[in-house]
Amino acid sequence: MKHAHHHVAAGAFLLLTILVGLNAPSFAEGTPMDVKQLISEALKNNPEIVAARKAWEAADTRIPQATSLDDPEFTYQAWAVPLNDPVNFRKANPNIFGIQQKLPFPGKLRLKGEIASEEAKMAEARYRAKEREIIARLKNAYAGLFMASRAIQIQSEHLELVKQILRIAEIRYAVGRVPQQDVFKAQVAQSEVLNNLIAVGQERQVAEAGLNALLNRPSTAPFPPPPELIPDIPAGEWRVDDLIQQALQLRPELKEMEAAIRGAERTLDLADRNRKYPDFFLGWQYWFAPEGEIQDSYGAMVNITIPFSPWTINKHSKEVEEAGLMVAKGTADYQAMKNMVFFEIRDAFAKLEAARQQLRLFRDALIPQTEQSFKAALSAYEVGKVEFIGLMEAARSTRDIKLGYYRALVDYEQRLADLERAVGRDLIR
DSSP states (O other): OHHHHHHHHHHHHHHHHHHHHHHOOOOOOSOOOOHHHHHHHHHHHOHHHHHHHHHHHHHHHHHHHHTSOOOOEEEEEEOSOOTTSTTOGGGOSSEEEEEEEEEOOTTHHHHHHHHHHHHHHHHHHHHHHHHHHHHHHHHHHHHHHHHHHHHHHHHHHHHHHHHHHHHHHHHHHHTTSSOHHHHHHHHHHHHHHHHHHHHHHHHHHHHHHHHHHHHTOOTTOOOOOOOOOOOOOOSSOOOHHHHHHHHHHHOHHHHHHHHHHHHHHHHHHHHHHHHHSOOEEEEEEEEEOOSSSOOOEEEEEEEEOOTTSTTTHHHHHHHHHHHHHHHHHHHHHHHHHHHHHHHHHHHHHHHHHHHHHHHHHIIIIIHHHHHHHHHHHHHHHHTTSSOHHHHHHHHHHHHHHHHHHHHHHHHHHHHHHHHHHHHTSOSOO
16 A cells, blocks of 8 residues: 555656646757857858859959950051062061050940949849848748757657656556556657657758858858747838838849849940941051151051941941840839739738737747646546546647747748848848
């Protein structure tokens, strides 16, 4: 009798341990990482961002190239070289030394510079867009790592819970209060949790590899435990129409297309000017006459292109037509991107709102309800009022609701990152 009483007392102690542990906060070991620091690191080291930045810098260098004159040309001509001494240019009479320079019609170099400037602005916009893309991808990857870490934590806590339930089942089986089947079921549940831990451990490794790729770190570089995410859920702070207006001013992809339209318009102006106005070649020559009646002298020349000649006018007309079509294409591309931005904002906003509501439902209702349900089931099982399967179902429900809460939290953070990218700025400071 004392032996049985001892088993009952031990079971009561385990029950108390479980109930206390159910509400006990758990703290991750190690120094937590800061997502803002990770973003700063990615903006500095991410190879996609570095490539986009170098492309922008390269585009900037093309502006002075476009506004510069072509290289001048030095010319030398040897006239009347004797056939019996064909390589003796000292006997040429005269030797003609010259220099010439191409001069585009006024305004053409300016237009070329403006075209190059707009191309540089497009490259800058692509760089800014790549920054926003990498920030969004990093926040999504960070949330994925957070989810995997919390899943490991919750599954580990559930494993300890199942182990304790298994010990209760073994104690109650020892005194003949439950069948051996309860012990077997608890052992199966323990194996299931161990299998889940293997799966979420792999998910964490994948999440770490994704973050390392964005940060340009070695793929196996470890991360400290992510700190607890505390969602900032503003109530009615954002309006879709306001966010759309902000995106029209901030979205880098729209800025790129605006620059593309301006560049196409300048290209059209240049093509029209090339069709109507000639270019010039100015030259100066010095005639050196070593002997004979020809005296040393100099001369000047002017060459003028004829863009409106019958055999070239069609080429220039087609250049103008092509440039006009590119302006129309740029305008259509801009409108298509505007439509896409409108959709992305409305889609991300709707998903963010749904995630916000789910998060509050988990936090304010589902988690407290399932914890109370599990406590009641555990107490009832101890006194034989609930079968083992009911207790395990309550334990699984508690675990699943906690996992659901963190999935909703991660979904909220990822939808927020998508909305920020769609708008073109951070919405939470």
